[in-house]
Amino acid sequence: MxxxxxxxxxxxxxxxxxxxxxxxxKTLTASEQYIVQQSVNPELCFWKIWTCKEAxxxxxxxxxxxxxxxxxxxxxxxxxxxxxxxxxxxxxxxxVDIEINNNFIYSFTSNDFKTDYCILSSQFSVLQxxxxxxxxxxxxxxxxxxxxxxxxxxxxxxxxxxxxxxxxAIQYLC
Amino acid sequence: xxxxxxxxxxxxxVEPYVNHTENFNNLTETSxxxxxxxxxxxxxxxxxxxxxxxxxxxxxxxxxxxxxxVKKSVEVIQQKLK
Numbered sequence: 001m002x003x004x005x006x007x008x009x010x011x012x013x014x015x016x017x018x019x020x021x022x023x024x025x026k027t028l029t030a031s032e033q034y035i036v037q038q039s040v041n042p043e044l045c046f047w048k049i050w051t052c053k054e055a056x057x058x059x060x061x062x063x064x065x066x067x068x069x070x071x072x073x074x075x076x077x078x079x080x081x082x083x084x085x086x087x088x089x090x091x092x093x094x095x096v097d098i099e100i101n102n103n104f105i106y107s108f109t110s111n112d113f114k115t116d117y118c119i120l121s122s123q124f125s126v127l128q129x130x131x132x133x134x135x136x137x138x139x140x141x142x143x144x145x146x147x148x149x150x151x152x153x154x155x156x157x158x159x160x161x162x163x164x165x166x167x168x169a170i171q172y173l174c
Numbered sequence: 175x176x177x178x179x180x181x182x183x184x185x186x187x188v189e190p191y192v193n194h195t196e197n198f199n200n201l202t203e204t205s206x207x208x209x210x211x212x213x214x215x216x217x218x219x220x221x222x223x224x225x226x227x228x229x230x231x232x233x234x235x236x237x238x239x240x241x242x243x244v245k246k247s248v249e250v251i252q253q254k255l256k
Contacts, residue, residue, distance in 0.1 A: 007216075016216050022226070026219050026235065050216065068208070070218055071239040146209075164214065 002115060002158060002173070003059025003094075004108035005051040008165025009044075018046050027072045035080060044105070048085075048098060049077055051107035056087040056094045058160050059109040062147055064090075104167050108160070114174040123161075123168050130170065140170075175255060180248050187224045191217040203245040218242075229255060 018024070024033050024046075032049055039045035053075040060066070078086040078093060085096040085107070099106040108117060120126045123140065130150065131138040139151045140161070150157040150172055159172035185201060192198045193212035197205065207213045213221065222238055225231070225247070231254040233241070241247045 012216070015214065016220065018216075020220075020223065022223055023219055026222060026238065054215065068242055069239045070215070070242055071235050072219075073235045 001059040001062040001111065002109065002160040002171050003055040003057065003062065004106065004117065004160045004162050004169055004171040005054035005058070006104055006106045006119065006162045006164050006167050006169050007047045007051055008104050008167050009047065010103070011165030012047060013043075018043065029073055029076055032077050035077070044100070047105050048100070048107070049080065051105050052077060052080075052085045052087050052096045052098065054162075055096055055107045055109050055160075056089055058162075059094060060089050060092075062158070062160070065145060104164075106162075106167075106169060108171050115171055116174050117169060117171040119167055119169040121166055121168065123163070126168050126170050130172065177248055177252070180251050181244065183228055184225070184244060184247060184251075187228060188213065188221055191221060201244065203248070204243060206243045208242060225251065231255065 024036070028036065028049065036042045036045045036049065053072050056075050074089060076088045078088050083098045083100070085098060087094045087096055095110045096107050097110050106119060118126045118129050120129060127138055127140060134152060136153045140148060141151050142148050148159050148161050150159050157173045159170050162169050188207065188211060189198065191213045193214070194210065197210045205211060207218060207221065208215060222233055222241065226233055229251055231251065233250060233254065237250045241250055
């Protein structure tokens with residue numbers, strides 16, 4: 001299902017001290033802690049894993065409709081490559097794609113159906129861009145369970161949204 | 175420690191991570207850390223760790239799971255302080 005997450009790396013540096021005692025124990029499994037500690041850039045590696053877990057959380061919430069909960073250890077990285085990851089939640093494996101640059105890390109679930117995404121500086125500019133692409137007005141709404149969707153003239157498209165620091169991103173069904 | 179004491183301490187703990195000041199100023203037991211106070215999810219770990227330090231308790235991930243609002247957090251803290 002759809003699920004995405006973005007971390008603004010400059011903002012994350014200001015907002016979080018991931019190296020404070022017990023931070024990793026609450027967020028990473030033993031094998032994930034090992035991956036982070038062995039990495040040449042532990043900070044980047046942490047946020048990479050974090051965004052993958054968050055993206056899969058959103059995807060699974062959309063799929064199963066569960067109530068919000070907070071337990072990063074329920075989402076386990078099975079395999080982490082440069083731009084891809086496999087995450088296990090509740091015996092299911094989710095494939096995640098990762099976009100990384102000097103400014104942000106963006107992770108999103110890959111699906112059998114075609115999806116697209118747009119990352120810009122604000123919700124307004126993202127909606128404007130998607131609106132231009134489909135050549136019609138588009139608004140962002142939430143359904144009765146609080147899950148987002150895009151409202152087009154003729155139909156609705158489910159989507160996943162994420163924003164952090166200077167970035168806003170929407171992943172949507174094509 | 176009374177429930178009100180715990181809420182007062184909790185308020186001071188979450189304050190630095192809050193992104194929605196108005197909702198923080200009108201904090202109630204049902205205030206949701208992410209939806210209402212707009213605390214980002216990575217900072218929720220800091221809230222939990224700060225609670226552990228402030229109350230000198232340890233919170234396992236199973237307890238942490240439901241600590242998304244003031245009421246649930248107070249319940250977990252009270253349980254741990256027993």
